[in-house]
Amino acid sequence: MSSPLRKPLIAGNWKMHLTLAQSLELARAVRDGVGDAASEVALCVPFTALALVAETLRGSRVRLGAQDLHWETQGAFTGEISPVQLVDAGATMTIIAHSERRRYFNETDEAVNKKLRAALAAKLVPILCIGETLEEREAQRTFKVLQTQLEGGLKGFAPVDLAPLVIAYEPVWAIGTGKTATPDQAQQAHLFVRKTCARLYGEGFASGCRILYGGSVKADNVDRLMAEPDIDGALVGGDSLKAASFLRIVHFQAPAAAR
Ligand code: 13P
Numbered sequence: 001m002s003s004p005l006r007k008p009l010i011a012g013n014w015k016m017h018l019t020l021a022q023s024l025e026l027a028r029a030v031r032d033g034v035g036d037a038a039s040e041v042a043l044c045v046p047f048t049a050l051a052l053v054a055e056t057l058r059g060s061r062v063r064l065g066a067q068d069l070h071w072e073t074q075g076a077f078t079g080e081i082s083p084v085q086l087v088d089a090g091a092t093m094t095i096i097a098h099s100e101r102r103r104y105f106n107e108t109d110e111a112v113n114k115k116l117r118a119a120l121a122a123k124l125v126p127i128l129c130i131g132e133t134l135e136e137r138e139a140q141r142t143f144k145v146l147q148t149q150l151e152g153g154l155k156g157f158a159p160v161d162l163a164p165l166v167i168a169y170e171p172v173w174a175i176g177t178g179k180t181a182t183p184d185q186a187q188q189a190h191l192f193v194r195k196t197c198a199r200l201y202g203e204g205f206a207s208g209c210r211i212l213y214g215g216s217v218k219a220d221n222v223d224r225l226m227a228e229p230d231i232d233g234a235l236v237g238g239d240s241l242k243a244a245s246f247l248r249i250v251h252f253q254a255p256a257a258a259r
Contacts, residue, residue: 002232006210008039009166009233010250011127012240013067013095013214016046023049027056029243030250034062037250039233043240044095044127047081054090065093065127068101071114073122083122093125095235097153099172109152116153120161127166127212127235128153130193134173142171143192150196159201166210168235169193174215176237183224183231186213190230219248226252 002008018026023045034041044065045053054064066089070080086094096119097112112128119126130149132142146169154162169189174181181189190211198206213225214235225231239245 002210002226002229003207005208006232008226008252009042009210009212010037010039010246010252011042011044011065011093011095011212011233011235012246013044013098013235013237014046014049014240015067015100015237017241018046018049020049020052023053024056026241026243027053027062030246031057031060031062033243033247034060034250039250039252041250042093044093047089050086050089050091057090063093063125064091065095065125066091067095067098069094069096069115069119069124071111071118073118083118083124086124087122091124093127093166094119095127095129095168097149098129099131099170099175103172109149109155112149112153113155116165117157120157120164123164125164125166127168129168129170129214129235131170131172131175131215137171137173142189146189146193147196150193150200154200157201159205162201162205163208166212166233167193167197168212168214170214170235172215176216178216180216180218180221180225181213183228186225187228187230190228194230217249219245222249223253 042063042065066086069083073082073084096115101107132145136145194206210232212233212235213231217234217236
């Protein structure tokens with residue numbers, strides 16, 4: 001079970017899905033179904049749905065997040081969205097460095113580092129994604145990849161500045177494939193991430209930093225994942241697009257009962 005120092009966070013990543021009408025319907029259902037869940041809950045929605053979903057979530061305990069941002073506050077960057085614009089639209093969080101951005105849009109650790117700095121400066125809670133491909137895992141390079149992504153992304157910060165940071169471990173081979181990492185595989189990676197954070201920024205930072213697992217988190221596997229000591233929540237793709245499955249994940253069962 002996650003340490004009492006760390007409140008679990010269940011975040012939905014809607015990716016490039018849903019019309020405005022569908023977004024509204026799903027956001028309402030999540031808002032109305034969240035009840036007294038023990039975890040913090042967030043929806044990371046497409047840019048075009050931010051302002052509308054912000055209205056729907058206003059006054060509720062569900063937080064609103066974006067899925068990416070540009071590092072400049074404004075300027076001639078056609079097609080990009082700045083942290084200031086995200087805050088203006090009602091977001092309080094943002095995903096950074098999702099593997100789909102690293103893979104399809106060539107996002108480098110250097111760009112990730114700039115985005116992280118910009119998000120923190122705008123007081124957006126960053127959810128920094130890291131994770132290895134299947135090829136890297138099979139070549140026994142998982143820890144090396146995680147270490148490089150963490151060192152590159154987190155370069156040059158003071159620990160105090162990183163206090164709001166959330167990390168999401170998302171093995172690329174588990175995303176959208178239905179192949180979830182076993183609780184044991186995920187726990188091993190999370191422990192390595194926490195130890196790396198401790199080495200880079202001290203025990204205090206590492207023991208308070210929430211590390212989410214992402215990659216085929218489903219209503220029927222969340223309880224076992226959340227029973228692991230270093231898994232502090234989930235970043236959910238496909239199963240966040242249906243209220244029933246996402247709400248079941250939000251209301252994951254107390255770890256002790258899941259074992
Ligand atoms: P799936 O839950 O669809 O595997 O997606 C995970 C993910 O990429 C969340 O960011």
